[in-house]
Amino acid sequence: MKKYFPVFTVILTFFFLSSCKPKKNIVYLSNNNFEQEISQAKYSGLHIQEGDKLQILVSAFDDIAVRPFNLSSMPSTASSASGKDSGGSSAAPSEYVVTSEGQIIFPVLGAIYCKGMTKQQLKADLESRLKRYLTDPMVNVTLANFNFSVLGEVGSPGQKSSPTEKINILQAMALSGDIKYEGNKTNVKLIRYSEEEAKDKVISLDLSEASIVNSPYYYLQQNDIIYVEPDRNKQVSVNNNSSVDQWIKYGGVGLGILTLIFTLTRK
Secondary structure (H helix, E strand, C coil): CHHHHHHHHHHHHHHHHHHCCCCCCCCCCCECCCCCCCCCCCCCCCECCCCCEEEEEEECCCHHHHHHHCHHHCCHHHHHHHCECCCCCECCCCEEECCCCCEEEECCCEEEECCCCEHHHHHHHHHHHHCCCCCCCEEEEEECCCEEEEEECECCCEEEECCCCCCEHHHHHHHCCCECCCECCCCEEEEEEECCCCEEEEEEECCCEHHHHHCCCCECCCCCEEEECECHHHHHHHHHHHHHHHHHHHHHHHHHHHHHHHHHHHC
């Protein structure tokens, strides 16, 4: 047995070293060609979706004439003009909920289709309609419920609310407690609903590449889902632990059976 001991030692040492392979790509934006200037992705604005809560304020030179077009200045009984969401809960007095038909119910103007529009497009559309009633109307549109979800190997997973509508993937990681050491920065999944295809799309993002700032998915949209998967080392570790647990379980069952057989044969 002693003559085989050195062989076993070499095999175990090789296995140990191979299982402790150093982790790569742990730094954000580490892979960069510094000879080329990095240009940042252009922020095109949010696209309005079903269930969004929009705060819309209309202003003009004539304060009295503008009142019928602002929910906040209307009687409380008129707040129903903002509509109700699919769950039946009322919106705040100054908020308009985008219905399942992609519309908001605007005072005087009636139903306005806005699903898929950016805030600037809705602003321009409302100002054009209001010119029939007001001189030089100005419309301000803000989104009241910018939410996104982060799952997987991050410090604080869950649904997040952003204080600003212009948020990129790196800022989202910061709001989620950053990616853990065991997380895979090279294959972060972004799940986003596509209006054109009427289904969710899954996009893979490599956060170790500096070129991520050029990606059209660099900036988030409301209701995006981000999943940070575990790296290969953790996946192997979890699988190995599961295999060990199974062997212990089977070994315990086998030992129990052998003990029972031994006990019965001695009687």
